[in-house]
Amino acid sequence: MSQKPHLLLVKVPSYSDVIAPPLGLGYLAAAVRDSARVSLLDGVRLGLTPKKLYSIAKSLNPDMVGFSVVSAAKSPAVQCIGAVRKALPKAVILAGGPHPTAMPMEFLAETGPHLDFVLRGEAEEGLRILCREFPAQGVQDISPDDLNKIPGMAAICGDAPICRPPAVREDINHPTMPAWDLMPPGQYPKAPHGAFFRRFPVAPALTSRGCSYGCGFCSVPALTGGKIRFRAPQLVAEELLTLKTRFGVQEAQIIDDNFTANKAHALAVCRAIINAGVNLPWTCPNGVRMENLDKELIQAMKGAGCYSVSLGLESGSAMVLNRMKKGLSLDHVGERVELLAKAGLEVNGFFILGYPEETRQDMKATLDFAKSLPLTRANFSLFTPLPGCPEWERLSADPAAMEGLTTTFSQVGYVPQGFSRSSLKRQQRKAFLGFYLQRRNAKRLLASLRSREAVYYFARRAWHWMGAS
Numbered sequence: 001m002s003q004k005p006h007l008l009l010v011k012v013p014s015y016s017d018v019i020a021p022p023l024g025l026g027y028l029a030a031a032v033r034d035s036a037r038v039s040l041l042d043g044v045r046l047g048l049t050p051k052k053l054y055s056i057a058k059s060l061n062p063d064m065v066g067f068s069v070v071s072a073a074k075s076p077a078v079q080c081i082g083a084v085r086k087a088l089p090k091a092v093i094l095a096g097g098p099h100p101t102a103m104p105m106e107f108l109a110e111t112g113p114h115l116d117f118v119l120r121g122e123a124e125e126g127l128r129i130l131c132r133e134f135p136a137q138g139v140q141d142i143s144p145d146d147l148n149k150i151p152g153m154a155a156i157c158g159d160a161p162i163c164r165p166p167a168v169r170e171d172i173n174h175p176t177m178p179a180w181d182l183m184p185p186g187q188y189p190k191a192p193h194g195a196f197f198r199r200f201p202v203a204p205a206l207t208s209r210g211c212s213y214g215c216g217f218c219s220v221p222a223l224t225g226g227k228i229r230f231r232a233p234q235l236v237a238e239e240l241l242t243l244k245t246r247f248g249v250q251e252a253q254i255i256d257d258n259f260t261a262n263k264a265h266a267l268a269v270c271r272a273i274i275n276a277g278v279n280l281p282w283t284c285p286n287g288v289r290m291e292n293l294d295k296e297l298i299q300a301m302k303g304a305g306c307y308s309v310s311l312g313l314e315s316g317s318a319m320v321l322n323r324m325k326k327g328l329s330l331d332h333v334g335e336r337v338e339l340l341a342k343a344g345l346e347v348n349g350f351f352i353l354g355y356p357e358e359t360r361q362d363m364k365a366t367l368d369f370a371k372s373l374p375l376t377r378a379n380f381s382l383f384t385p386l387p388g389c390p391e392w393e394r395l396s397a398d399p400a401a402m403e404g405l406t407t408t409f410s411q412v413g414y415v416p417q418g419f420s421r422s423s424l425k426r427q428q429r430k431a432f433l434g435f436y437l438q439r440r441n442a443k444r445l446l447a448s449l450r451s452r453e454a455v456y457y458f459a460r461r462a463w464h465w466m467g468a469s
Ligand code: B12
Pocket: 013, 014, 015, 016, 017, 018, 019, 020, 021, 022, 023, 024, 025, 027, 028, 044, 065, 066, 067, 068, 069, 070, 071, 072, 073, 094, 095, 096, 097, 098, 099, 102, 118, 119, 121, 122, 123, 124, 127, 193, 194, 204, 206, 209, 210, 217, 218, 219, 220, 223, 224, 255, 256, 257, 286, 386, 387, 409
């Protein structure tokens, strides 16, 4: 075809208390722009339904449609893909993101003939090949041999299914930044990652991808090959400046899988931010690890504008931490949290309740531990095994353990022995209330709700966490 194909990228809608620009789709759009005309629909922000998507697809009439799917959005994804196939019988329809990456053949089977293929892992390269080298109408034109050459490809292909390993990019400096014009942060509601912010609009940014730890509850190593890769610090600083000057961004969030995994990189990013005169407040709302968070790094982060850090503390029980393969000793936690708090940073603790074999005593230990630390906030989530995480692999071998398991995050996903759904939920409520009914913590929480809209989104989030059954 002589003209550039029109590619429509869709973030599949599912309930989320966070509504933030979908970086993955932004990177894909930037990667293929020289060979395709790209449109982007953030279904979470727009509250997209399959019916609405059907009409939009009809009127835009793209040649290719790519869906980004997390496991929580699996069922809406199947419906959206069906709706688009009905609207556009000839379009190439593909999917990617965490869920199709972890379960490619199952997802292809569930979507039936509507989905042409899945690109597993980081799809910049694969999508570029598809846009550049193949005519956009009709996948029939692509031979199985050619399909097999595309990184991360998974397709049914008659009786010779193709299923390549997830693509992992070595060089993450290209494209230099996501296509921010297709997802301007100013269009997003005040519901960013982590709920709390000081200024708005807020934009997420990456300085690295991947994580080399092997925590039992996390699927990141399975999705990204377990290897951490870094962006050039200078590029990070330039992206933040662009966000500020072109898109009016007032605050940034570093959402790496593990920003502090490599101290030299984290220090270099802080230096680049200062040298470029970025001058934006920023936070780390994803859990970071504590090993490298010493005085030097904490001061550098603070000096570069960081005011809040979230820590993946997970549990106050050594037995549970061990089971999680977290590689974290409770002895050093207090000292590190003190260091952060003394430096004047907000410190948020992430805890998980309901891990396999966890008891009520372990949960009490977690609450007591959380209360003993000088935390600004704490979050107690219920363990949900995600496709690709080590605990999912282990539980899958036992049909009884998998019974009733859900990954929607709108209800209890997994119930360990000795609990029912409602008793587990009660433990979670007890933990939240136990923590926030401490005067010091209640005061801090109220002080950080800075606008009416922030109160609304916080209440929505609290209802979701405390109320869902
Ligand atoms: C930041 C983050 C968030 C942020 C997103 C903010 C933002 N601005 O992007 C927020 C807080 C919103 C979030 C929410 C949730 N998250 Co989250 N999140 C992440 C995190 C840490 C990084 C995501 C990211 O930006 N990666 C960098 C970009 C470049 O990569 P990417 O998005 O994966 O996109 C690449 C590929 O996946 C692929 N790709 C993506 N989409 C598509 C589409 C097509 C067509 C193709 C071909 C390829 C493709 O190509 C992209 C470019 O390389 C990941 C961990 C991780 N490393 O994946 C977890 C992760 C994705 N989240 C996870 C979960 C569970 C959730 C929630 C369900 C949690 C909850 N309790 O509600 C919600 C789901 C919300 C929703 N409806 O989507 C899981 C998903 C696992 C799974 N099997 O589904 C992950 C993997 C974490 C984990 N511990 O396992 N999350």
